[in-house]
Amino acid sequence: MITGSDGQSRPAGSPKKPLISIKNVGLSYGNFQALTDVSVDFYQGELVGLVGDNGAGKTTLIRIISGIIPPTSGEVYFDGERIIKFHPKKAIDLGLECIQQAIGLCDNLSVGRNYFLGREPVRRILGLPFLDKKKIREASAKVVHDFGLRDSVDVDDEIALLSGGEKQTFKIARAVTFRNRVIIMDEPTNHLSVRERTRVNELAVQLKQQGLLVIYITHDIFQIHRIADRIVILENGRKVTDVPRDAMSAEALEGIIRDGSRTSTKEPKVS
Amino acid sequence: MRKLLKRPDLGIIIGCLFIFALFTLYDPAQWFNWGTVSNIGEYTAILGLLAIGQSFVVLIREIDLSVGSVYGIVGIAFVGLENNNVSDVLAFVLAMLLALLVGLVNAALVIRGKLSSMIVTLGGLFFYRGLIYIITHGAVTGVPQAVRQNWFAQLLGGHSLRIQNGFLLLLILGFLCAVTLHETRFGNHLLALGGDPASAESRGVPLGKVRTIAFALCSLFAGLSAIVTLTNDPETSVSLGTGMELEAIAAVVVGGTLLTGGRGTMLGTILGSFFLTAVRSEIIALGAPPSWYVSFVGIALLTLVTINTLLLKRLRISG
Amino acid sequence: MKRFFTHLWLWLSLCLPFAGAVFAQDDHYRFVMVSHVGPNDPNMIWLTTSMKTFNEKYPGVKTEYLSTNEYSLQNFIAILNQAIATHPDGIAVPILNNEALQPILDKAVESGIPVVAFNIPDARPVGERIKYLTYVGGDEYQTGLKMGEFVIDQANAGKVPKPVKIMCANHDAAHQGLKARVRGMTDAMKKIGVPVDELIIGSDPAKARSIMQSYLSTHKDVNYLYSLGTISCPWVYSVADQMGLKPKLSDKGVTIVTMDDSPNSLEGIKDGKILATHNQGFWFQGYLPMEILYYYKRMGIYPLNDVLTGPVIINPDNVDQYIKSVKSIIGEDAYKKQLTW
Ligand SMILES: Nc1ncnc2c1ncn2[C@@H]1O[C@H](COP(=O)(O)OP(=O)(O)O)[C@@H](O)[C@H]1O
Numbered sequence: 061m062i063t064g065s066d067g068q069s070r071p072a073g074s075p076k077k078p079l080i081s082i083k084n085v086g087l088s089y090g091n092f093q094a095l096t097d098v099s100v101d102f103y104q105g106e107l108v109g110l111v112g113d114n115g116a117g118k119t120t121l122i123r124i125i126s127g128i129i130p131p132t133s134g135e136v137y138f139d140g141e142r143i144i145k146f147h148p149k150k151a152i153d154l155g156l157e158c159i160q161q162a163i164g165l166c167d168n169l170s171v172g173r174n175y176f177l178g179r180e181p182v183r184r185i186l187g188l189p190f191l192d193k194k195k196i197r198e199a200s201a202k203v204v205h206d207f208g209l210r211d212s213v214d215v216d217d218e219i220a221l222l223s224g225g226e227k228q229t230f231k232i233a234r235a236v237t238f239r240n241r242v243i244i245m246d247e248p249t250n251h252l253s254v255r256e257r258t259r260v261n262e263l264a265v266q267l268k269q270q271g272l273l274v275i276y277i278t279h280d281i282f283q284i285h286r287i288a289d290r291i292v293i294l295e296n297g298r299k300v301t302d303v304p305r306d307a308m309s310a311e312a313l314e315g316i317i318r319d320g321s322r323t324s325t326k327e328p329k330v331s
Numbered sequence: 332m333r334k335l336l337k338r339p340d341l342g343i344i345i346g347c348l349f350i351f352a353l354f355t356l357y358d359p360a361q362w363f364n365w366g367t368v369s370n371i372g373e374y375t376a377i378l379g380l381l382a383i384g385q386s387f388v389v390l391i392r393e394i395d396l397s398v399g400s401v402y403g404i405v406g407i408a409f410v411g412l413e414n415n416n417v418s419d420v421l422a423f424v425l426a427m428l429l430a431l432l433v434g435l436v437n438a439a440l441v442i443r444g445k446l447s448s449m450i451v452t453l454g455g456l457f458f459y460r461g462l463i464y465i466i467t468h469g470a471v472t473g474v475p476q477a478v479r480q481n482w483f484a485q486l487l488g489g490h491s492l493r494i495q496n497g498f499l500l501l502l503i504l505g506f507l508c509a510v511t512l513h514e515t516r517f518g519n520h521l522l523a524l525g526g527d528p529a530s531a532e533s534r535g536v537p538l539g540k541v542r543t544i545a546f547a548l549c550s551l552f553a554g555l556s557a558i559v560t561l562t563n564d565p566e567t568s569v570s571l572g573t574g575m576e577l578e579a580i581a582a583v584v585v586g587g588t589l590l591t592g593g594r595g596t597m598l599g600t601i602l603g604s605f606f607l608t609a610v611r612s613e614i615i616a617l618g619a620p621p622s623w624y625v626s627f628v629g630i631a632l633l634t635l636v637t638i639n640t641l642l643l644k645r646l647r648i649s650g
Numbered sequence: 651m652k653r654f655f656t657h658l659w660l661w662l663s664l665c666l667p668f669a670g671a672v673f674a675q676d677d678h679y680r681f682v683m684v685s686h687v688g689p690n691d692p693n694m695i696w697l698t699t700s701m702k703t704f705n706e707k708y709p710g711v712k713t714e715y716l717s718t719n720e721y722s723l724q725n726f727i728a729i730l731n732q733a734i735a736t737h738p739d740g741i742a743v744p745i746l747n748n749e750a751l752q753p754i755l756d757k758a759v760e761s762g763i764p765v766v767a768f769n770i771p772d773a774r775p776v777g778e779r780i781k782y783l784t785y786v787g788g789d790e791y792q793t794g795l796k797m798g799e800f801v802i803d804q805a806n807a808g809k810v811p812k813p814v815k816i817m818c819a820n821h822d823a824a825h826q827g828l829k830a831r832v833r834g835m836t837d838a839m840k841k842i843g844v845p846v847d848e849l850i851i852g853s854d855p856a857k858a859r860s861i862m863q864s865y866l867s868t869h870k871d872v873n874y875l876y877s878l879g880t881i882s883c884p885w886v887y888s889v890a891d892q893m894g895l896k897p898k899l900s901d902k903g904v905t906i907v908t909m910d911d912s913p914n915s916l917e918g919i920k921d922g923k924i925l926a927t928h929n930q931g932f933w934f935q936g937y938l939p940m941e942i943l944y945y946y947k948r949m950g951i952y953p954l955n956d957v958l959t960g961p962v963i964i965n966p967d968n969v970d971q972y973i974k975s976v977k978s979i980i981g982e983d984a985y986k987k988q989l990t991w
Pocket residue numbers: 089092094112113114115116117118119120121
């Protein structure tokens with residue numbers, strides 16, 4: 061384990077330069093301070109568990125990283141470059157994909173259209189751009205097949221017909237095939253059956269092995285401890301823990317979360 | 332077959348077939364009379380153009396209550412320019428620019444002002460009507476007879492093979508809008524925004540741009556509808572377009588577009604306009620007490636919306 | 651801007667009661683007409699012009715015309731309340747709504763401000779109705795009735811076809827006055843056994859045209875079209891014309907009658923498109939309430955009966971005189987502008 065000058069840890073062997081670097085970020089929703097002075101680095105090829113109680117600020121941090129809201133203070137760097145303009149489209153263009161439980165799929169659109177939503181392929185007829193429906197159908201059918209979704213799934217069907225697990229798998233599949241560099245999963249296994257959950261976790265590990273940065277958000281420390289390389293714990297909008305998985309047991313980490321929710325700890329317990 | 336059953340406009344397709352059969356059986360002489368056909372065609376064109384514009388807005392979960400007044404003010408601007416010896420093409424362009432401006436203002440207030448479109452356009456409904464009163468001092472003349480004979484006015488308001496050009500325009504623009512909605516990236520974005528704005532945004536759909544275009548199209552269609560009407564008919568008034576917003580919304584809803592956005596077709600909207608027009612016309616013609624037809628049209632509307640809802644539920648259950 | 655003047659006037663007049671008390675022994679009265687006939691309404695000029703004429707005759711009296719811009723009962727009541735608060739020597743007011751205005755006006759009367767109703771009466775019998783002195787204005791029911799009787803007279807004289815069935819085109823279903831006109835027409839026609847239909851056409855011209863077309867396509871026995879407001883008379887004519895119903899005035903085809911002495915109605919008669927219209931005496935409605943208030947203040951006298959200022963039927967025989975007087979009041983320019991034929 062290498063400990064950086066700023067007290068953050070990163071896995072041995074990973075390149076020195078972080079892919080995403082959060083520096084002293086704060087965010088307030090009106091009067092409410094959702095994040096306070098959070099600094100954390102994420103490196104390519106690692107699977108980071110972002111853990112914390114409900115309301116800790118995990119989703120808020122992710123919303124900043126994926127360009128949905130700009131931070132009130134602090135800086136965000138992507139691949140060494142400071143992000144000035146925060147916009148979801150920009151994050152997507154940088155190869156960052158956020159998979160959230162509730163959003164990402166439009167129930168009224170077909171599987172194929174959801175697959176390409178925001179980057180629809182077009183074909184010119186008389187110089188006018190029309191959706192390339194053939195490509196949409198073929199590419200999305202291939203993905204449906206490759207990621208082991210039910211054979212009965214027709215890419216022309218509305219995505220609302222898929223089960224929760226299928227939708228989650230589909231979102232991950234979509235994220236992977238668009239050659240992303242960062243995949244963020246916000247509570248990806250909520251409401252999923254045990255089998256579906258295992259499948260999603262397997263996918264997360266595969267993605268990391270393919271060299272992607274995976275940020276995996278959950279409040280289930282035991283689940284993430286099995287697969288993550290590093291665990292970051294948020295508490296009341298502050299980062300309280302940032303350790304390699306091997307440095308602490310799941311039980312010890314759970315203790316931090318449990319205690320933290322009783323007495324808010326200002327200083328990181330472990331660094 | 333399965334595809335057909337899933338269409339959001341299935342209800343209105345059935346409804347139109349039903350009234351067609353009903354009126355054919357009940358009084359074929361009246362129903363297939365050219366006067367009836369052209370009367371229904373003429374008003375379907377006016378309402379249909381308004382409703383197509385409204386569809387874009389309803390599809391993104393918004394509503395535009397200002398279209399009746401916009402129809403009025405754009406129409407009156409067009410007539411006013413004509414009467415001041417502006418050439419008809421230029422008058423058309425300027426009047427449509429006014430429509431575009433109104434649409435952009437609506438969009439800006441909704442997007443930047445973060446106001447509900449219901450409030451913004453309700454304000455527009457009163458504001459533009461009030462503006463008509465102020466500008467006209469209560470009286471407006473129609474498009475002069477001579478101007479209505481010009482090629483341009485004839486193009487919009489004349490006839491081809493006895494068929495209203497306005498009606499042909501409705502079919503052509505309806506087709507183009509349907510293609511735009513279902514076959515282009517913009518259409519896909521519009522449907523996505525209507526289905527689930529947060530998801531659409533997370534995929535990089537430019538929500539502001541899509542909303543702006545939807546509101547602009549809505550106002551432009553309202554203006555076009557007014558000009559098509561005025562190049563055909565001489566009558567005008569400061570009350571031009573009064574109440575049209577509700578008819579347009581009714582046509583959209585009857586046509587199977589959900590007020591919750593994301594689902595709907597242009598075919599449904601056009602058929603919805605036809606349905607409302609035909610039902611009203613036939614109820615009056617077939618001798619319903621003349622002051623009662625309004626309620627009958629209301630009942631037809633409710634029946635159709637109920638059918639739409641039932642079809643939708645059945646669909647959800649059967650998957 | 652108008653509102654600004656309203657306020658300005660109110661502020662000024664708040665200071666005036668003291669001044670008024672000094673002059674009141676002479677004939678220095680201040681009368682206020684609170685009206686729903688605003689600047690958008692072509693009839694306003696009749697009221698204000700006739701009040702000016704009154705002022706020339708009685709220079710000691712100060713008259714004020716206050717109106718809402720658009721029809722809104724709430725705004726109207728607000729203006730009325732403000733006007734009463736300034737303690738004028740008399741008020742003229744249309745009874746837009748019995749229930750809403752009763753408490754306000756009865757209180758004003760009790761506090762010593764005489765009230766004259768104009769344009770719209772409180773239809774209840776004296777004793778029950780609001781305690782105004784008298785009513786000056788038209789009568790909607792009489793308007794329909796007289797028009798019906800005129801049509802019957804003309805038909806009997808062989809100038810126009812005998813009525814077979816009448817369609818009343820109503821552009822505002824919520825307007826009680828229009829309903830009363832239909833009742834009047836219906837009662838007139840009852841005497842000769844002619845049925846009367848009321849068709850709600852709405853106020854959008856294209857929609858109105860479509861509705862009338864549907865109706866006329868099957869109700870082929872209808873040969874009289876009664877346009878209940880001047881707004882719809884060109885629409886009615888053009889639909890009838892396009893359907894080949896021969897609306898031009900003759901002893902054949904359909905015949906059209908309408909309402910009001912607006913340029914549209916008058917020119918329609920002049921062109922032989924319309925048989926008749928009516929005048930409800932707007933000039934009197936501005937002038938007489940002022941005069942009644944004046945003599946009530948001076949001498950305590952007032953007409954016990956309502957003063958009906960209309961309807962007077964306008965037809966091809968007397969239309970020229972009305973065209974002349976309308977032009978002289980509203981001006982040649984405005985007359986042309988209001989023509990929408
Ligand atoms: N849009 C918002 N407006 C106001 N407060 C918010 C908003 N979103 C989240 N919050 C608040 O910010 C805090 C952190 O929320 P969140 O980041 O969603 O937590 P987590 O994902 O860790 O459960 C919570 O207290 C939440 O109530």
